[in-house]
Amino acid sequence: MFPIYELFNYLNRHPSDKTYSKIIVYLFTHQKEIQHLTISQIAKRCFVSPATMTRFCQAFGFSSFSHLREALTINERIKSYNALRMRASDFQQLQEQPEIFLTNYAAEITSALKDILEKIDYLEIDQLLEKIQQAEKIILIGYTTTLELARNMQIAFSASNKLIHVPENEELQKKAIQQANEQTVILVLSSYGTILTSHVDLINQISHRPAHSVLITQHTQNLMTNLFDQVLNLTSTNYVQIGNYPLEFFCDYFVRRYASLNEKRK
Incomplete structure (x- = not known):
């Protein structure tokens, strides 16, 4: 790649x-x-x-x-539209009928967000946030577009006095994972689960550590998800064209919910 x-x-x-x-x-x-x-x-x-x-x-x-x-x-x-996760027909529609394209694009975002609301298990999320609160170390792994999302979450968690480690390349990620113990939570962000096939060694390394490992992803049916202790599949289907919108929406809720729970503990 x-x-x-x-x-x-x-x-x-x-x-x-x-x-x-x-x-x-x-x-x-x-x-x-x-x-x-x-x-x-x-x-x-x-x-x-x-x-x-x-x-x-x-x-x-x-x-x-x-x-x-x-x-x-x-x-x-x-093709430029391939890099933008678009079909040729959608690209042509954008060229000729931008108002229709944007309406359809917005409708897909709306559908994805509704999908999350239908799938979300609020109790499971709160239990995970409790693990994060109690953990001695949190490692948050992202790649390409999800790396920027991981950095934003790091800053948001810091407002609640929770330090999150975001190693920014595979060498640092592997080193951080090697040091993970029972008091560590490893969170992996992946839009479509491609990390499971593109970084097999890293995923295998995570699976062999005693840390609690969590994959947070948009819809994926990859069998390697069983290497994680916990998988949060945010949507029931893929919404390829809208990119990270579902993941960003969920992660925004995730850090805000942590902040609200943290205030209750004070």
Whole structure:
């Protein structure tokens, strides 16, 4: 999988005059051209050495420059509406009838939120929040879009004097999980459960720790969910086009409910 988020994360957190930042900018602004260039040619255009380009590839998980070029080629050929979780017919409707598209889009969000209200087990949620309150350490794991959601939850929990750890890359996540014990709760956020197949080693590591593990996800039927102690399937079906709306809605309730319960304890 093309680690586009890792590249953008680096770009967003480092000055634009950093060597790797310059390379990332060049790669994304010359995706078609790169398909026909060698590593030496790209290095020359980025004013770096081929050895620096090789180190850049390895730093972002590419085994070689050829691997990077192949990933960029695939990324460039993906239709824009595919990246936005849209069908071609929906994209055409958006182009020609934006008011109808937006009405349908809003209706799907509404359906998803109603679905959550019908599925939610308030007692189960409160019991989980009690575990979180009593736990010595909470590890919250998110990827790509859910990582930002995890950061927001971290800040929200801090307002209730509860520290949440959000390791931001797989190396830090594995290290945090290795240190987890019986007094730890591990929460994993996943929109559609793809983490279960894209990070199998991490999920297996979680399953072998004595911590209480919880997967919070929108609808998924992946059999690997049995590796968690608890699974919160927020919806009864997939709402692919609206992305993280259901998960964000639930997590907002989750942290607010924790705050309300925490105030009662005082």
